[in-house]
Amino acid sequence: MNTPAHRLTENKLRKAKEKVIEGILFLAAFSAVATTLAIVAILLYEASAFFEHVSLVEFLTHTQWTPLFERAEYGILPLVAGTLVTAGVALAVAVPIGVIVAIYLSEFAPHHVRETVKPFLEMLEGVPTVVYGYFALLFVTPILQIFMPDLPGFNMLGPGIVIGIMIIPYVSSVSEDAMRAVPMSLREGSYAMGATRFQTAVKVVFPAAISGVLAAFILGISRAVGETMVVAVAAGQQPNFTWDPREPAATITAYIVQVALGDLPHGSIGYQSIFAAGLVLVLMTLVFNILGHMLRRKFREAY
Amino acid sequence: MQATDLQLLRAMIAQHKRYDILFGLVGLLATMVGVVTLLVLFIDLVLDGYPRLTYDFFTSFPSRRAEEAGILSAWVGTVLVMLVTAVAAIPLGVGAAIYLEEYAPKNWMTDLIEINVTNLAGVPSIVYGLLALGLFVYILDFGQSILTAGLTLALLILPVIIVATRESLRSIPVAIREAAYALGATRWQMVSDHLLRYSMGGILTGIIIGMARAIGETAPIITIGALTFIAFLPPVPFTIDPSTDLPAGPFDWLFSPFTVLPIQMFNWVSRPQAAFLENAAATGIVIIVATLAMNGLAIWLRYRIRKHIKW
Structure with missing residues (x-):
């Protein structure tokens, strides 16, 4: 006991x-x-x-980025431009399609369609990015070249489009969450006035969910900016200060990959430059992420 | 007069109904963009790479001659790196989730951890590579090894595992917890004997999705400086190394140079010769089948759990 x-x-x-x-x-x-x-x-x-x-002024204002050349120049602008252009192309693809998908899945699609389609969209997110890079280089760019014969083999348009398709599921799922958070009574009010589904979706649900949809855009930008392998494979790795998506260019992430492949000695300026580039990348994504999450919280509190 | 009004009204209603149908079609098409892309991508890979998928392809080292090259060192590397990732990420991720869901007091520290988990999920994967390059490779001196790669990917998928585990724990009703306490269980007994058992399916789903992501990750592993051309395998524990005549230690493989499947694919994609592109496509098929199978398994598992467990 x-x-x-x-x-x-x-x-x-x-x-x-x-x-x-x-x-x-x-x-x-x-x-x-x-x-x-x-x-x-x-x-x-x-x-x-x-x-x-390297002075901060040179880093932020010069338009040449050649840390690995004899006459090294350290202006981050070409990399930032390349990053923003590819992200811009990606958004031009992902935002309209993503929002239409979100409206469709949240307001139109019958239950069984939604249940079958969503796993496929999730699968799209699961495909490794290096495979998307292969696809951009050897499938999308050749197709684009049929319509634009002058398009070089490496360009920002092809990878941008592929990144766009890649982030559709992300943009659509965040937007759909926002639309589903819109209370049923708003829709019922609209239907009671004789509005159709399409009118209700576009004129009532979409405006009510707008901050959530914006959050989806911004989180989408953050994804596109941080994407590495697609651009490293298919956009060429040459820093090029241009805003024209048809040209080849390097993004911040592609530059880091390029340097890492070339086995630079630890402590050299080239080695340190990838951390400076990484810092810029982190700051860019951080700003977008904070903005996105703030907007996302806003729609959660609205009702 | 009245008749024409009615007609106009009818026409307007019909018009709006047409918009409805039209948008339904547009929506379906937009949704199909993703599915069709997935199919086209897969078919494209299979058309390019299927002829290369022979037995020899899996048992040969990379080579200068494309027809003789294979992915032996790459798939072995992937398996070993995943082993390290699983051993590091699963206890850490599940432990963190249990703390946040069952133990954490409501204070600033908990808020800080929550914010960090959310933020880490949004950090680009290549940044984890930079962290690993500075911390694991040079400060901790693990070198460009399997250990470094495994730990890097473990940090990368930690948020995925934490979020999945938390969701799974949260769906268990409070009554289960109260019942365990009523029998005199301590908090840990309640967690390990009840909560972990009921949430096992959800946790497993999270782990599988996280591991599927880790298999395909390329950028962070390139950043730590993994080599792209490896024509040997990591030392098998206790076998004799012919160059030194000493048996390999049980953990020597952790510090061995390595390559993984996505890096092998990247290496081949970057070459201009068409024969290497075929190798890249074949490697792509292997990676995509592995990740899609894992994702599919996770989705199926989640579906099953949702269907079978009703509190």
Whole structure:
């Protein structure tokens, strides 16, 4: 028989064990914070070494990016331009299609269509990006060349379109969430006035969900900006300061890949330059992500 | 007068109904864009690469001659890297989710962790590569090894596993927790004996989706400096290395140079010769079949759980 005192000591052991487990679990959760801190620390540390050699003004205003050449120039603008142009092409594809898909799935599609289509859309997100790169280079660009004979084999248009198709599921699922959050009474009000489905969707549901749809655009930009392999394979890896999507160009991410492939010595300026480029990339995506999540929270609170 | 009004009205209604049907079609077409792309992409790969998918392709090392090249070192590398990723990411991700869902007090620290999990999901994958290059390769001195790659991908898929596990835990009714407490269970006993068991399917779904993503990730692994041409396999534990005559240690393979399937594909895609492009397509088929099969499994699993578990 257990005496009460015996039970008490057992309890202490139990409590200690519980505390230890809670501590371990906390550490696991804290790894998310540690990862963020480590990313920021590494980027700042290596980039600060880079900025000892290169002035911030040169970095932000020069229009040549040739860190690996003899006469090195360190202007990030060509990479930023390449990144924005491909992201722009991607959005031009993903936004209209994504929004139409969202309206269709949330307002029009019968239940069984939605249930069959959504897994396919999820699959689209699951395809590895290097495969999309192959597709952009060897399928989409040749097709575009039929219509635009002058289009070079490496260009930003093909990969931009492919990235656009790649992020359709993302844009449509965030927009659809926003449209589903619109209360039924708004739709019923509209139907009671004799509006059709299409009128209700476009004039009532879409405006009511607009902040969520905007959030989808912005989160979509953030995705497109960070996309690497499609552009590294299909856009050429030559920094080129242009706003014309038909030209080849390098994005920030493609530049990092190019340098990483070329085995630069640790501590060289070329090595540090990829961290400076990475810092710009992180800041760009961070701004878009924060904006997107703010807008997303807004539509959640609206009703 | 009245008759024409009525006619106009009817015409207007008919017109609007036509818009409805028209948009239904447009919507269906837009939805099909994705599905059709997926099909075209797959058919394109199969047409280009299927002839190369022979037994030899899986058992040969890469070579300068495209017809003799294979993906042996790449698929072995992928399997080993995934092993490291799973060992690192699963306990960390599930543990973090349990803490956030069942233990975390409502304070600023918990908010901070939550914000970080959300933000990490939005960080471009190549940035994880930069982190790994600075931290694992040079500061911790793991080198450009299987260990580095596995840990990098583990960090990358951590948010996926955390989110899936949390959702799965959240769907378990409070009554289950209360019942366990009523029998005198401690919090950990409640979690390990009840919650983990009921949420196993959901957690597994998250893990599979995360691993499928990790298999296809290329950018972070290129960034840490993985080689693109590897014509040897990592040392098998306890076998004799002919160059030193010493047996390999049980963990030597962790520090071995390696390549993975997507990098092998990238390497071949970057070459101008058509024969290498065929190899790239064949590698693409292998990767896409692996990831789509895993995603399909996860979707099926989720569907089954939704159908069978009713609280």
